[in-house]
Ligand SMILES: [Zn+2]
């Protein structure tokens with residue numbers, strides 16, 4: 685096998701997955717309309733999310749007026765812990781794609797880091813992300829730039845989904861995760877945990893730690909990961925011919941700890957590594973390797989998509 689040769693994904697990758705929409709039950713809403721911008725109006729705005737995002741952005745703008753080096757370095761460490769370890773490793777590769785398994789206490793701590801990122805509950809994040817892979821850049825994709833670049837970057841987040849819609853989404857897309865008691869615990873507690881983390885930061889270091897450690901850190905991490913939904917479906921190069929607009933974009937890969945190699949990921953979603961060429965730096969995969977080395981991660985799907993292995997079945 686030649687490690688230099690990246691192959692096109694198998695036909696299996698290139699087909700859209702069958703639409704779970706077909707399995708509609710009595711009383712269910714049409715699932716793919718949940719993210720249709722044509723249904724977005726004042727009545728469907730999620731005011732809690734809009735209020736939270738506004739608060740975070742205002743706090744981030746105020747942060748430079750309360751600059752301290754300690755709070756700044758604390759922000760960088762917490763950005764790495766919540767964005768790379770929590771979201772990229774935990775919510776994305778571990779929960780959504782099952783690219784690896786984690787032993788306790790890493791399993792709990794990694795998921796907790798995801799919760800503290802402020803990107804929603806593990807179940808909601810994973811369900812939405814699985815819809816994205818099932819419908820990438822087609823009707824039903826929650827955040828495709830086909831509906832506008834600002835829609836894919838941020839506006840889609842402001843669409844309200846009631847409990848019935850959420851339950852339906854979980855039933856269809858995360859039945860495996862619904863059996864996990866730890867995730868059900870976080871589903872109930874992620875909101876209070878976020879507020880508690882803000883109070884803890886303020887108690888620890890006053891306004892500089894609240895503004896840098898929470899507001900600026902979340903603002904920075906939000907846009908880093910949102911660029912994966914927007915920029916890497918617009919700009920960059922492609923290693924694989926996939927049925928979507930996914931691209932590899934170096935600056936998003938740096939900001940989002942490897943997730944910017946998004947065309948690689950769409951072609952081979954199950955693989956733990958997102959960087960497929962030697963220079964495609966993937967900080968999250970290096971963290972997975974460290975966890976594997978110390979025995980906290982196992983059954984890591986670390987296959988390389990080269991030669992015959994390019995046809996590995998990614999489900
Ligand atoms: Zn994508």
Ligand SMILES: [Zn+2]
Nearest residue numbers: 813817949953
């Ligand atoms: Zn993914």
